[in-house]
Amino acid sequence: xxxxxxPTIFPAMSDITVxxxxxxxxxxxxxxxxxxxxxxxxxxxxLALDPQLVVVEHNRTILRDRAxxxxxxxxxxxxxxxxxxxxxx
Amino acid sequence: xxxxxxxxxxxEGLDTPFVIxxxxxxxxxxxGTGKYASNDAMVRAIDASGAExxxxxxxxxxxxxxxxxxxxxxxxxxxxxxxxxTAGCYAADDAVRYARLARAAGFNEWVKLEVIGDQETLLPDxxxxxxxxxxxxxxxxxxxAYSNDDLVTALRLEDAGAVAVMPLASPIGSGLxxxxxxxxxxxxxxxxxxxxxxxxxxxxxxxxxxMEQGVDGILMNTALAAASDxxxxxxxxxxAVDAGRLAYLAGRMPRREVAVPSSPTxxxxx
Numbered sequence: 590x591x592x593x594x595x596p597t598i599f600p601a602m603s604d605i606t607v608x609x610x611x612x613x614x615x616x617x618x619x620x621x622x623x624x625x626x627x628x629x630x631x632x633x634x635x636l637a638l639d640p641q642l643v644v645v646e647h648n649r650t651i652l653r654d655r656a657x658x659x660x661x662x663x664x665x666x667x668x669x670x671x672x673x674x675x676x677x678x
Numbered sequence: 679x680x681x682x683x684x685x686x687x688x689x690e691g692l693d694t695p696f697v698i699x700x701x702x703x704x705x706x707x708x709x710g711t712g713k714y715a716s717n718d719a720m721v722r723a724i725d726a727s728g729a730e731x732x733x734x735x736x737x738x739x740x741x742x743x744x745x746x747x748x749x750x751x752x753x754x755x756x757x758x759x760x761x762x763x764t765a766g767c768y769a770a771d772d773a774v775r776y777a778r779l780a781r782a783a784g785f786n787e788w789v790k791l792e793v794i795g796d797q798e799t800l801l802p803d804x805x806x807x808x809x810x811x812x813x814x815x816x817x818x819x820x821x822x823a824y825s826n827d828d829l830v831t832a833l834r835l836e837d838a839g840a841v842a843v844m845p846l847a848s849p850i851g852s853g854l855x856x857x858x859x860x861x862x863x864x865x866x867x868x869x870x871x872x873x874x875x876x877x878x879x880x881x882x883x884x885x886x887x888x889m890e891q892g893v894d895g896i897l898m899n900t901a902l903a904a905a906s907d908x909x910x911x912x913x914x915x916x917x918a919v920d921a922g923r924l925a926y927l928a929g930r931m932p933r934r935e936v937a938v939p940s941s942p943t944x945x946x947x948x
Contacts, residue, residue, distance in 0.1 A: 617738045636741055642750050643739055644782045653782045670738065672779050673748035676720065677735025677765050678710030678850070678877075678899030 614667035623663065630659035638671065646670040692924055696894060698872050699820045699841035703759065704730045706889070707919045708874065710899025714908065717752040723908035724758070728916045732758045733790055733897065735765050736776050755785060761822070763790040768803070770810040777814055788820040790844070790876075790897075800850045804831050808838050815839025824876050827861040829868060836871050843869060844897065847888055848878030851900045855884035856891070863891045881911075882918035889922025890930075 613620045616632070623632055629647065633640055645652045647661065648668055663669070696703045708731040714720035724732060734749050753760075762780030767773040770793055777789040793810050795803030802825055814821050820841045825831050827845040835843050845865055848854035855878060856862065866873045872894040879885050879898045888896055896919055905911035 617741055619741075636739075638739065642748055644736075644779050646779060651778055651782045670779075671741070672736050673739050674734040674750055674760070674762065674780075674783065675737045676711040676714065676749050677763055678712045678733055678897070 612663060612665040614663045614665065614669050616669045617671055627663050628659050629657075629661040629663065629669075632663060632669070633658060633671075636671075643671050643673045646672070693920075693927065696872075698822070698894075703895075704728075705916075705919075706895035706923060707885075707916055708733070708761070708895055708897040709902060709912070710897070711749055711753065712899050713903040715903075717749075719908055720903070721752055723902050723912040724753070725912075726909045726916065727902065727912035730759050731761050731897075733761045733763050733899070735763055736780050759788075760785045761788055761790050763824075764792045764810075766794075767792060768794050768806075770806040770813065773806070773810040774813050774817075777810075777819060778817075781819070786820075787818055788822065788841075789814060790822050790824060791840075792824045801846075802826055802831075804828075804834075807831075808834055811835055811838040811840050822874065827858050827865065829861060829864050832865045832869055832873075836869055840871060842872040842874055842894075844874045844876035846877040847875050847884065847896075850877040852878055853880030853884075853901060853904075854878055855880050856888045859887070859891055862888070862893060866892045866894075879915075882914040885915050885918040886922035886925070889919055890926050892926050895919075 610625055611622045612625050613622050623635065629645060629652070640655050640658060646669070652658065696706050705728045707727055707729050709724055709727050709729040710733045711720055712735065714723065732753065764773040764776040767776055773791055773793045777791065780789060781787050791807065791810055791814065793803045793806035794800050795806065804826065807823055807825065811821050811823050815838060821839060822842040822844055823835045823840040824844045825835055832843045832845060843865065845862060847856040862875060874895040874897055875888050875893050876897040879888060879896055879901050881901065885896055898915065902908045902912050902915065
């Protein structure tokens with residue numbers, strides 16, 4: 590594993606949970622409980638969504654760079670829209 | 679059904695290139711992906727149509743998975759040119775938001791812009807359409823604007839930066855065919871950008887008659903999806919679009935209200 594990250598005594602930030610343990614962003618119109626500290630990438634993985642097949646809007650900002658999903662920490666009250674292409678004329 | 683047509687396009691070598699905003703497309707028939715009985719029926723009909731441009735809509739992912747998956751599970755985006763629409767938008771701002779979401783999917787910066795003004799007829803909101811066209815064109819989009827069959831609106835859309843104007847033949851999903859040949863012909867005659875008739879075509883004769891007006895292409899959805907046999911109808915539409923296009927280019931004979939014999943009037947027996 591030549592490309593493995595260097596070992597660290599600190600856990601990854603996404604593994605740290607804070608406070609009560611859950612937060613409730615609003616995803617596609619419905620409040621959803623996720624672990625505190627979750628990122629957008631975590632949410633998509635929890636929902637079993639392929640990031641290549643969806644587009645995400647966070648608090649009315651479209652996330653055009655999928656590489657930023659894992660750096661974006663979610664918070665209670667965040668409004669998240671996850672859309673995709675469906676049949677239409 | 680593949681035996682009905684030769685593999686070569688009937689119009690190959692006889693037609694001029696179909697170009698929108700500098701990009702050449704191989705078929706003047708553009709098709710939608712909505713309202714099919716099944717995804718399999720949709721894929722087979724689109725294949726039969728020969729279309730390159732296929733429209734798709736932007737909607738929320740159904741997170742509990744009670745409905746079907748997205749269209750990209752069924753339609754290979756490397757085989758088709760995906761043209762996202764803004765169907766369902768009643769305000770310029772909404773249409774701009776949907777267009778930007780579609781662009782973020784990463785396929786292209788084209789959009790079939792719809793800004794609807796009336797729920798019953800689904801006729802376009804001209805003011806909203808112009809505003810959204812300006813905003814999106816300034817943001818780098820290639821806007822194909824779904825429009826009324828009104829010359830002045832079409833001219834304004836061209837001025838606003840639309841790369842194609844898409845006047846209706848008749849209301850969306852109505853299947854009423856081409857209601858105003860004159861306005862479609864006038865729009866085509868006056869615009870520099872391509873004119874693609876969108877909505878209202880119901881059967882092959884509608885498509886042929888529409889292409890005979892000289893327009894650059896036709897976009898249809900329900901005519902295929904709601905036919906009893908979408909594959910046969912898609913094949914018919916493919917032939918009709920080619921037939922109408924070639925007839926237009928060929929230049930029809932003048933109409934006369936008297937008979938003119940086709941056989942010699944000399945050499946008849948005494």
